[in-house]
Amino acid sequence: MKKILIVHTGGTIAMKENQAGGVSIEGKHPLSSFQERLASIASITTEHFSQLPSAHISPQIVLEVAKKIKDLKKKEQFDGVVITHGTDTLEETAYMLDLLFSQDCPIVLTGAMKSSNELGSDGPSNLMAAVRVAGSNEASGMGVLVVMNDEVHSAKYVTKTHTSSIAAFESPQNGPVGIVTKKDVVFFYKPLSEENYSIETIEKNVLLLKAYSGMGSELFEAIEQIKIDGIVIEAMGQGNLPPHIVPSLEKMIANDIPIVLVSRSQKGFVQPVYDYEGGGKQLKKKGVIFSNGLSGQKARLKLLIALQTTNDFNQLEKIFAL
Numbered sequence: 001m002k003k004i005l006i007v008h009t010g011g012t013i014a015m016k017e018n019q020a021g022g023v024s025i026e027g028k029h030p031l032s033s034f035q036e037r038l039a040s041i042a043s044i045t046t047e048h049f050s051q052l053p054s055a056h057i058s059p060q061i062v063l064e065v066a067k068k069i070k071d072l073k074k075k076e077q078f079d080g081v082v083i084t085h086g087t088d089t090l091e092e093t094a095y096m097l098d099l100l101f102s103q104d105c106p107i108v109l110t111g112a113m114k115s116s117n118e119l120g121s122d123g124p125s126n127l128m129a130a131v132r133v134a135g136s137n138e139a140s141g142m143g144v145l146v147v148m149n150d151e152v153h154s155a156k157y158v159t160k161t162h163t164s165s166i167a168a169f170e171s172p173q174n175g176p177v178g179i180v181t182k183k184d185v186v187f188f189y190k191p192l193s194e195e196n197y198s199i200e201t202i203e204k205n206v207l208l209l210k211a212y213s214g215m216g217s218e219l220f221e222a223i224e225q226i227k228i229d230g231i232v233i234e235a236m237g238q239g240n241l242p243p244h245i246v247p248s249l250e251k252m253i254a255n256d257i258p259i260v261l262v263s264r265s266q267k268g269f270v271q272p273v274y275d276y277e278g279g280g281k282q283l284k285k286k287g288v289i290f291s292n293g294l295s296g297q298k299a300r301l302k303l304l305i306a307l308q309t310t311n312d313f314n315q316l317e318k319i320f321a322l
């Protein structure tokens with residue numbers, strides 16, 4: 001039987017609906033009673049790390065989760081790790097762990113869209129599916145995975161696309177990397193690359209801004225008042241920005257603050273194509289770093305981690321080309 005470590009961090013999967021219709025964390029983890037069922041498919045060790053809604057989870061907390069898993073893995077050999085997590089920031093935690101762990105031991109994140117006592121609660125089936133994926137031989141070498149609604153997604157591309165449906169997670173760029181059927185776990189693709197960073201702390205301040213039609217420089221002027229180490233901008237289309245913000249970007253670059261560009265569009269990459277003021281070709285020439293199809297929230301985490309290792313522009317550009 002495979003040995004699986006389950007780390008609970010909180011989220012709706014750990015919550016209950018009260019009589020007034022409010023959903024919150026209350027008492028013992030509701031999936032504790034599900035332990036016996038899980039024991040029929042794997043040998044389970046459970047770690048109650050936290051009971052937090054995922055909006056309360058920060059990169060610093062994710063780093064603590066990573067350290068806890070590394071400590072537990074030093075003491076005991078596990079075939080796979082499952083992390084239960086709130087769905088609101090699940091994709092961010094999954095991607096951050098993907099950057100912090102090598103691909104040898106499967107790490108699978110799951111959660112629930114409906115709390116434990118709601119009709120049709122998806123927590124138990126998602127947890128069961130996640131344990132099966134973490135214990136499957138093919139999961140090794142796949143990077144950190146997200147299992148929701150019987151689909152397996154790669155941490156790099158998965159995103160929450162629906163606020164309440166149980167089919168809330170999709171990978172718009174390339175679809176799921178696998179599915180969970182009644183009998184099997186089936187994978188379609190393997191990732192082509194692996195990235196690993198070894199960091200002890202997260203101390204940098206990286207902001208995320210979204211571009212919008214008519215955007216002016218006022219947000220950038222406000223940001224000048226605070227100390228930042230980097231910024232990610234969700235640009236329009238292939239990586240274009242309104243012209244009025246260009247002088248603010250030039251100022252940041254002159255002050256050695258790296259600017260990473262991603263797209264507001266869910267699919268495709270940003271590319272230096274348009275040669276007008278604020279267009280991608282001109283931004284690239286000015287020293288803006290182009291990302292590789294990551295969402296804004298994931299590029300922000302990558303910059304946060306990368307800046308712990310280097311603030312050399314060429315190095316950062318290489319990291320974001322991966």
Ligand SMILES: NC(=O)C[C@H](N)C(=O)O
Binds near residue numbers: 010085111
């Ligand atoms: N479905 C969920 O888990 C949402 C919840 N608000 C959370 O992220 O903690």
